[in-house]
Each structure stands twice: as structure tokens, then as C-alpha cells.
Amino acid sequence: MKIIAMIPARFEASRFPGKLMKNLAGKSVILRTYEATKQSNLFDEVYVVTDSEIIFNEITSNGGKAIKSIKEHESGSDRIAEAVENLDVDIVVNVQGDEPFTQTESLKNLLEVFKTDTKQQVDIASLKIKITDLEEINNPNNVKVVCDEAGFAMYFSRSPIPFARDASKAVYYKHIGIYAFRKKALLKFTQLPVNQLEAAEKLENLRFLANDMTVKMVETNKLAIGIDTPEDLEKANAVFKNN
Incomplete structure (x- = not known):
């Protein structure tokens, strides 16, 4: 089974323009991310x-490998799909370009889903982390996910799900936007139209569920350090300095 990592990277970013080329301990953010992903082996x-x-x-x-997009793309998944269409590959992992601290253990667990999926019932695998802070739960920038008993995603939402009619019974999981796709599932996704749920919540993962694509969620206890603001970059530089 051939497994590759794809790091979609746009220069522009609404909250922090040019962030991927900012200096992180002597190298650009995107180069740090690329090298960390390679070093995961x-x-x-x-x-x-x-x-x-x-x-x-x-x-x-x-000395790295890069692919130049031919078309304009709305999402990282679309950008990756164009790049892998003619590549001989089985599993494609979408690694976020603004997360230079690669979660090797979490990625390994994500890939294990496909290695043990002998009947090929899983189209996509992704990560979730338990959250308990009420502010995090109610924050619409944190996407929440609910799963069935087998760990497959039932729904993603910016709203707190499940609704806590009995607060003592409610458990909340935040979705971490790292995806591992079977190549055929990734190519199928890009051919599907945006549906009403995706348009309403602005979440592309709802397109998977609306079209009967299976999303296996893997729990992690480690939250990646993403760089969305200049303050995040300062924190990331401090991490490198202290290590």
C-alpha cells in the first residue's frame, strides 16, 4: 500500500497574510512543516x-518536492485531488501547511485504520480530541463531531453537539482537520456538488456524509500547534527556542 502526504499551501491567508513564508526558528513555516512530515518516516x-x-x-x-496547481481551487482537498489524479498511490494524507509540529503518533494511528481495514469499508479517516471547556464547546470555530458506536462520524457541526439536555451525559469531541483519504474517495469527493448542509455550515466534511462516504474518527489526546496569527508564530518560535 503506497501512502503519500500532501501539504496544500496557499500564500494568501485572510487572518495572517503570507504566514507560510514567515520565519520560524530560521526557516519558513512551510519548510518546517514539510521537513517535519518527511522526518515522521x-x-x-x-x-x-x-x-x-x-x-x-x-x-x-x-531539496523538497512540490507540485504547482493548474487550476484555482476552493479547498485543500480539491487542490490535492488535482495533484494525485495521475499518481500511483493508495492513501493520501492531507497535512496542514500551518502546523509545523507534526503529530507522528496521531498520524500513525490514522494510517493504521487503513492497514487493518481488510474489507475496505473506510473511505476517509480523521482525528478528534475530547474537549471539556465550555467556551471551546460553544466556539463556532471549533468543529464538533458525533460518532456511532463503531467510531464512524454521524455529523459535524459548528454548534455544540450533542445538545446537553442532561449535562452529566454529554461528551464533546473537537474535529482536527487532518484527513487520510483512499485515492478513489478523494477523487469522488471533488466530483460531488456542494450540498445544503455544507453550504449552511461551511464544512466540506458534510459533503462526505451526505453522499454515504464513511469517515472513521480516531481519538487523539494531542492538539497540534497551528499558526493562524502573529501571536501563534511567537509561541511556535518559543517552542523551538526551548527545545
């Missing part, structure tokens, strides 16, 4: 997929 190949000449050159000039 979980993948046969690692690629950065980008529409930016700057990011493309940053990776290739440092």
Missing part, C-alpha cells in the same frame, strides 16, 4: 501542493 513521498511560485520555489530550492 510514515510516508513513501511528501509533496507541497501550491498555487504560489514563492512557496513552490521555497520547497524545491531546499
Whole structure:
């Protein structure tokens, strides 16, 4: 089974423009992410997929592999699908370009789903983490997920789900947006139209569920450090400095 990592990377970012090229302990954020993903030793190949000449050159000039997008894309999944269409690969992992501290153990557990899925019942695997803080639970920027007894996602929402009619019984999980796709599932996803649920919540993972695609959720207890703001970059630099 051939497994590759794809790191979709846009230069522009609404909250922190150009963040992937910002300096993180002497290297750019995107290069740090690429190198950390390679060093996990979980993948046969690692690629950065980008529409930016700057990011493309940053990776290739440092000995890495990058693919330049041909078309404009609405989502990272669409960008990756274009890049893998003609590649000989079985599993594609979408690694976030603004998360330079790769969760090797969590990624390993994610890939284990496919290695043990002998009947190929899983289309996509993703991560979740238990949350208990009320502010986190109610924050619409934190996507929540509920699962069936076998650990398959039933619904994703920006709202707190489940509704806590009995607070003592309610358990909440935050969805972590790292996906591992079977190649055929990824290509199928990009051919499907945006449905009403996805349009309402602005969550592409609802397109999976609305079209009977199975999403196996894997629990982790480690939350990645993402870089969404200049303050996040300061914290990340502090982590490197202290290690």
C-alpha cells in the first residue's frame, strides 16, 4: 500500500497574510512543516501542493518536492485531488501547511485504520480530541463531531453537539482537520456538488456524509500547534527556542 502526504499551501491567508513564508526558528513555516512530515518516516513521498511560485520555489530550492496547481481551487482537498489524479498511490494524507509540529503518533494511528481495514469499508479517516471547556464547546470555530458506536462520524457541526439536555451525559469531541483519504474517495469527493448542509455550515466534511462516504474518527489526546496569527508564530518560535 503506497501512502503519500500532501501539504496544500496557499500564500494568501485572510487572518495572517503570507504566514507560510514567515520565519520560524530560521526557516519558513512551510519548510518546517514539510521537513517535519518527511522526518515522521510514515510516508513513501511528501509533496507541497501550491498555487504560489514563492512557496513552490521555497520547497524545491531546499531539496523538497512540490507540485504547482493548474487550476484555482476552493479547498485543500480539491487542490490535492488535482495533484494525485495521475499518481500511483493508495492513501493520501492531507497535512496542514500551518502546523509545523507534526503529530507522528496521531498520524500513525490514522494510517493504521487503513492497514487493518481488510474489507475496505473506510473511505476517509480523521482525528478528534475530547474537549471539556465550555467556551471551546460553544466556539463556532471549533468543529464538533458525533460518532456511532463503531467510531464512524454521524455529523459535524459548528454548534455544540450533542445538545446537553442532561449535562452529566454529554461528551464533546473537537474535529482536527487532518484527513487520510483512499485515492478513489478523494477523487469522488471533488466530483460531488456542494450540498445544503455544507453550504449552511461551511464544512466540506458534510459533503462526505451526505453522499454515504464513511469517515472513521480516531481519538487523539494531542492538539497540534497551528499558526493562524502573529501571536501563534511567537509561541511556535518559543517552542523551538526551548527545545
